[in-house]
Amino acid sequence: MRPKIMWHLLHRYLASRLQSLRLGGYLFSGSKAPQLSTTLVQALGLKCPNLTRLYLHVADLRSVPLPCLPASLRVLELHSCEIPGSWLSHKSDSPLLQRLQRLVLHRVPSFGDEHLVGLAHFQALRTLVLGGTYRVTETGLSQGLRPLGHLQHLEVRDCTLTADAVLRVVRECLPDLRVLHLSVRDLSTAGLVYLSAMAYLEHLCFLGPPIAENLPSPGELLNACQKVPTLKTLEICGLDWEQNQEAKDILQKGLPHCQVSVRAYNPESRDWWM
Known part of the structure; x- marks a missing residue:
């Protein structure tokens, strides 16, 4: 969905009753394709304070810092998305770190050991799904999961491990x-x-x-x-x-x-x- 249409939906239709959103981007459509912006993601959190589940497909998140995501999220799924190397590597004061319970990373090519280590800040995380994250090594998996002793659900699919x-x-x-x-x-x-x-x-x-x-x-x-x-x-x-x-x-x-x-x-x- 183009950001312009998403802005229209936010202004006219989406409100506090929205709890789940599945959104597709334009990651593979060229450098001039419209992408998610920090402003749009922040507006989504403000207009939809009860949004608990966000599913992003083929979205470019390299210009969207993690703290900009809606703090109300309990479930975040990234399918064929792109994230920067520092996305999870620094601690922030975002309430998202204390609330997110389920994180799915499916075919996120840049996801690697440094991202796994960053998950230590997610205090409420109970479910972690890694699918096709071929940059994750056994050492990185060990370092990343050790602080997540409270994790109850783990899926490791189609990785090189x-x-x-x-x-x-x-x-x-x-x-x-x-x-x-x-x-x-x-x-x-x-x-x-x-x-x-x-x-x-x-x-x-x-x-x-x-x-x-x-x-x-x-x-x-x-x-x-x-x-x-x-x-x-x-x-x-x-x-x-x-x-x-x-x-x-x-x-x-x-x-x-x-x-x-x-x-x-x-x-x-x-x-x-x-």
């Missing part, structure tokens, strides 16, 4: 984690051992498609999940097990108190990033 590395960092840094969604890149039985140290894990999801052929078998996965007594839901997506009734039976029979779901990966599914 191995599954074993993510599991190792989660074991060390997130003692209260309840939900973990993880791509299976280079997942091994040695990595699965880290699950036994996750004392509060309730929902576990492994996401394909697998890149390597030597993934753990259903029996090996079962053995690891049986050592997580709090586990309530196990999801297997895109590992080509949905046609393998034996694999599903092994998992369900071995985890009688856990809901097991085995399904194909559907990249077109809208709830894949919700």
